[in-house]
Amino acid sequence: DLTEESATDMGLMAALEVVAEKLDISGAVCVISIPGDRIAYRNLTVPFKDSKKIRQILPFELEPALPFPVEDTVTDFHTVSDLIREPESRNNTDIIAAAAENTTIKSYIATLELLKIEPETITVSGYAAALCLTRFSNISENCLFMDIDDEDKCSMFIIISGQICLIRSFRISPGAEKTESLCTETERTVAAFEEFFSPASNFQPDEIHITGYGLENFSGFEAEAERILGIPVKRVKLNRDAGAVIRPHPTTVLKTPEQMDNAFALAMCEIEGISGLNFRRGTFAPRRQWAEHKSSFIKTGILALLAAVSIFSMLMIESYSMEKKLAKLDLQINDIFKSTFPEITKIVDPLHQMQVAMQDIKKTAFLPGETGKYMLTVDLLNEISKRVAEKIDVEFTRFVVSADNIQIAGETDTYNSVDDIKNQLAQSEFFKEVTITSTSANAEKEGGNRVRFKLRIDM
CATH class of the missing domain: 1.20.5 (Single alpha-helices involved in coiled-coils or other helix-helix interfaces)
Incomplete structure (x- = not known):
């Protein structure tokens, strides 16, 4: 007897062989989704927002709630919008953590490898369709999305303000009461969501969107679900909402929108770069072979x-x-x-020698002071001119500049004027000491008596 899992693998292999036979799949990008009942989901709150830190602590946060050993799993997470939390709690991050057993992911990869297919993405059934629904379809603020497959399994998504806030997968009770069973699970899911996010969330869906292969097994589902839940139920048509035109292969039997939505959504997420849950991580991360390129x-x-x-x-x-x-x-x-x-x-x-020679030439035009700086002779004359008051009648007849001092000779009207000149020059910061070396009367000067004087200014 074949187990359900082995039968599924054989069916997948047979379907892939048909695809590989009819289409050239070399160079194609492969993205797949696996049944939601193979995945364990948990809504968690973590005290930081950095994705790397969240991935590091994710296995430890999930371990108490998993039905299988955490070391035998591959995990990923979907970030929940801050809008459903109280403002004071928004420093934390709400996530939907998802875990799959290594054996599950390994079996799908091994099946694909037999046909030399390496999937870029392995996600959850219905998840890509939910992402595309929020991106392309005109949906209400609060809604539910259901993906019902043909094995009486359902993946349910709570969507608020265009953001997926909860994922749950479950089996639908077989028999004539399928619709009633599904509605009961819907009420349980909404109640669990409100309890987790209480008191910030008072969630009540305005509408329910449905898709999936399994809808063929539900006769009159929309009307019956609306009667039980009191909520409008609508079928999703993603290709219409996305404005896409699907050109089927000549040998392909045309499918209904509900049968195509999941495959179409996987392709759209890859084309549009919409990222999300992906179990190709860790040991299952894609490896590019040298031979391939x-x-x-x-x-x-x-x-x-x-x-x-x-x-x-x-x-x-x-x-x-x-x-x-x-x-x-x-x-x-x-x-x-x-x-x-x-x-x-x-x-x-030559450059350095020229600079040294130019410095030597410049020094001959300057007088050195105690600080090692040099003054131009014209600056000395300007300093003396500024220091001697304009009212003093003076005529300089001799001006000799040496390295250490300045010798000045001249004539003025009185001896007091000589003292005034000496005192005024002594106030200059450039002159260390001013000395009157000689004074004498000059009666021979035309216009009256004049006083000859000589000054020595030490630098």
Whole structure:
């Protein structure tokens, strides 16, 4: 006897063989969803928002609630919107944690590998359709989404403000009371959600959206569910809402929208870059084989090598050209140096030697002070002119500047004026000491008696 799991694997293998036979799947991207009853879900609240930290603690948070050992699982999570929490609780992060047994994921990957297919994404049945419903369809603020498969299994999603806030998978009781059983599970799901997010959430769905292969087994489901729950029930048509046109293969038997929604949603999530739950993590992360892209890598390597050789050649040519220009400039510098400083015969570093020679020339035009700074002679004359008051009748006849002092000779009207000149010059910060070296009357000067004087100013 075949178990349900082995029968499913055989059916999947047979279906894939038909697809591979009729279509060229080389280079195609594969995304799959697995039945929701193979996954354990838990709504959790964690005290931080960083995704890496959440992934690190996820197994420890899930361990007490899992029906199988956490070390034998692969986990992922979906972040729940902050809108359903009280403002003071929004520093935490609400997530929907999902865990699948390693053996489950491994069996699907192994089946696909037999046909050399490596899936990029392994997610949950109905999850991609729920994401596309929030993205492309015009839905109410609060709603429920159900994906009903043909084995009396249902995945239910609570959606608030376009965000998935809860996922639950369960089996529907067989028999004539399927609709009533499904409605009972719906009421339980809503009650559990309200209890988890109490008191922030008072969730009541405005409408229910349904899809899935299993709807063929429910006769008059919409009307009966509306009667029991008092909530409008609508069938989803994702391809219409997304504005897509599906062109089937000539050998394909056309399906109803409910039968196509999940496959269409998986393709749309891949095309639109809509990310979410994906169990291809950890040991099951996709591995790119060298052989798969060997020819592309070789071609890229050859092109990179040619580009490197070309760049290196250009650099060598530019370097040689630059060296020639530098040699020419060095000759010009040497010629200018020789013509400017013919007394210097030994040239080692013309730039440095020229700077030193220029400094020596500048020093001859300056007077040194105690601080090691130098003053121009014209600045000394300006300082003396500013210090001597305009009302003093004075005429300077001699001005001699040496390294240590200044000798000044001149004539003025009175001896008091000589003292005033001496005192005024002594106030300058540039002069250390001002001394009157001699004074004498000059009666021979035309216009009356004048006083000759000599001053010595120490720097």
